[in-house]
Amino acid sequence: MPTEIELAFTPAVPTPKQEIIAALAQVEVLEGLTAEEYAWMAEHGAEIKAPPETLLFREGEPVETMNIMLAGEIQVRRKQSGNLAFFIARVGQISGILPFSRMKGYGGTGFSVGDVWVLNIHKDQFPAMLAAIPSMAQRSVSALLNRVREVTRMEQQAEKLDAIGKLAGNLSHELNNPASAAQRAAASLLSELRTYGDQKYRLGTLCLSDETRQKYRAWLEKARIQVPIGGAFDTELDPLQQTDREDIFLRWLQQHKIPEPWTIASTLAETGIAPTMLDELAAIAGPEVLPIAIASFASAMRAERMTEAVLESTGRIFQLIRAIKDYSYMDQAPIQNIHIAQSLDNTLVMFGSRLGNVTVQRDYDDSVPAISAYGSELNQVWTQLIANALDAMEDAGTLRLRTHTSGDMVLVEIWDSGPGIPPELKNRIFEPFFTTKAPGRGLGLGLDSALRIVQKHHGFITMESKPGATCFQVRLPLNQLQAY
Numbered sequence: 001m002p003t004e005i006e007l008a009f010t011p012a013v014p015t016p017k018q019e020i021i022a023a024l025a026q027v028e029v030l031e032g033l034t035a036e037e038y039a040w041m042a043e044h045g046a047e048i049k050a051p052p053e054t055l056l057f058r059e060g061e062p063v064e065t066m067n068i069m070l071a072g073e074i075q076v077r078r079k080q081s082g083n084l085a086f087f088i089a090r091v092g093q094i095s096g097i098l099p100f101s102r103m104k105g106y107g108g109t110g111f112s113v114g115d116v117w118v119l120n121i122h123k124d125q126f127p128a129m130l131a132a133i134p135s136m137a138q139r140s141v142s143a144l145l146n147r148v149r150e151v152t153r154m155e156q157q158a159e160k161l162d163a164i165g166k167l168a169g170n171l172s173h174e175l176n177n178p179a180s181a182a183q184r185a186a187a188s189l190l191s192e193l194r195t196y197g198d199q200k201y202r203l204g205t206l207c208l209s210d211e212t213r214q215k216y217r218a219w220l221e222k223a224r225i226q227v228p229i230g231g232a233f234d235t236e237l238d239p240l241q242q243t244d245r246e247d248i249f250l251r252w253l254q255q256h257k258i259p260e261p262w263t264i265a266s267t268l269a270e271t272g273i274a275p276t277m278l279d280e281l282a283a284i285a286g287p288e289v290l291p292i293a294i295a296s297f298a299s300a301m302r303a304e305r306m307t308e309a310v311l312e313s314t315g316r317i318f319q320l321i322r323a324i325k326d327y328s329y330m331d332q333a334p335i336q337n338i339h340i341a342q343s344l345d346n347t348l349v350m351f352g353s354r355l356g357n358v359t360v361q362r363d364y365d366d367s368v369p370a371i372s373a374y375g376s377e378l379n380q381v382w383t384q385l386i387a388n389a390l391d392a393m394e395d396a397g398t399l400r401l402r403t404h405t406s407g408d409m410v411l412v413e414i415w416d417s418g419p420g421i422p423p424e425l426k427n428r429i430f431e432p433f434f435t436t437k438a439p440g441r442g443l444g445l446g447l448d449s450a451l452r453i454v455q456k457h458h459g460f461i462t463m464e465s466k467p468g469a470t471c472f473q474v475r476l477p478l479n480q481l482q483a484y
Helices: 004-009 017-024 035-044 123-132 136-205 210-226 239-255 261-270 276-284 290-328 340-350 375-393 446-456
Strands: 046-050 055-057 065-077 085-090 094-096 109-122 335-338 357-364 371-374 396-406 409-416 460-466 469-477
Touching (some): 004 046, 017 035, 017 109, 035 109, 035 123, 046 065, 065 123, 109 123, 136 290, 136 340, 210 276, 210 290, 239 261, 261 290, 335 340, 335 375, 340 375, 340 396, 371 469, 375 396, 375 409, 375 446, 375 469, 446 460
Parallel strands (some): 357 396
Antiparallel strands (some): 046 109, 065 094, 335 371, 396 409, 409 469, 460 469
């Protein structure tokens, strides 16, 4: 019985039989058939033609025909893959259900790309087709194997692209914070240096006596002891204590009639300088000199704070770059001696933007020796397990990482405080393409990929789960001499 698609797109004027035979001769899988065998297909096939961007079938619908692509292209998308085509049927290929296939329904939704011309053979005709064309048995098996390899390759590629996208998002967020801080500090520093230069010029125009200049210089040196370079700002005070210090300096400045005291009080409050130091400065400088001297000192402090912000932010960027390099094992041989704890910490750096509401507990056994392994591949395992843990907790909870030796193996445990995995799903979580995530958020290949990498290292993964405590355990041999 013709399908709805066949009824809707069956050409009003059938294509001449010789044209169909000529098109079938260009199909790679059918190469070498006799003229009679091509003719049998042309006579028993139902042709359909569809314009571009036509919905041809939906994911989950029953599949009843073998589709021989004579022109055009069909892209198949899965819900969990988003807009990424996980399978493409091109001209010269065979898709749909094949003899000996256990396929029940379409694995995705198919759309035409360009003008599509397809010859369909209904599955009810498969016995007759195999009788008329005996070589179709071997040809169908070969096509099935090729299709499995192609779908697997594309799914794995999609999983890698998804992982790279998430990693890039995390890194862009991590790099954006220090980069933005450095940019803001550098922009403010330029303005502050001009202000400081103006204050120093005003101070120079006062023509201070040698004695006053010497006392002022001695005061600056004494102040520097309390406010050292590289640690000029007190970060240990809580907001209430900081406000109290600012009020003390503000009252002092107001009493000494310092212009715009609120702009200076906040700067002085952030330093470690004692309020009594200002009394010493007032005794050295007269009423005419004091406002300029204290404004110059405050401007210098602000410039130092901005410089420190630039140094800290750029230092953080270099730390991230170093962590990324260590994470990817860039410029290193495929197999290295891996310190598991360091490998886990490098992976955590990649998730920095998601750890704001997560308590990370590290329980690393320092006696665990380095193991010989494919470093970048092991990091893919940690990435997948940590990402799953954060997804389960919705980025809020407790993440615990533990390493220790267990016999002749190193044991890595990744715990999360999420709701746990339902008992009925525990036996399926390592199945390829199985996922509990919403469509578009996962392809179901992450844990399968992690398992294959661990097995490549002659190890294995186990899982224990209950509400509030899910643990993935990765065991890797300490002696990898025979692993490769």
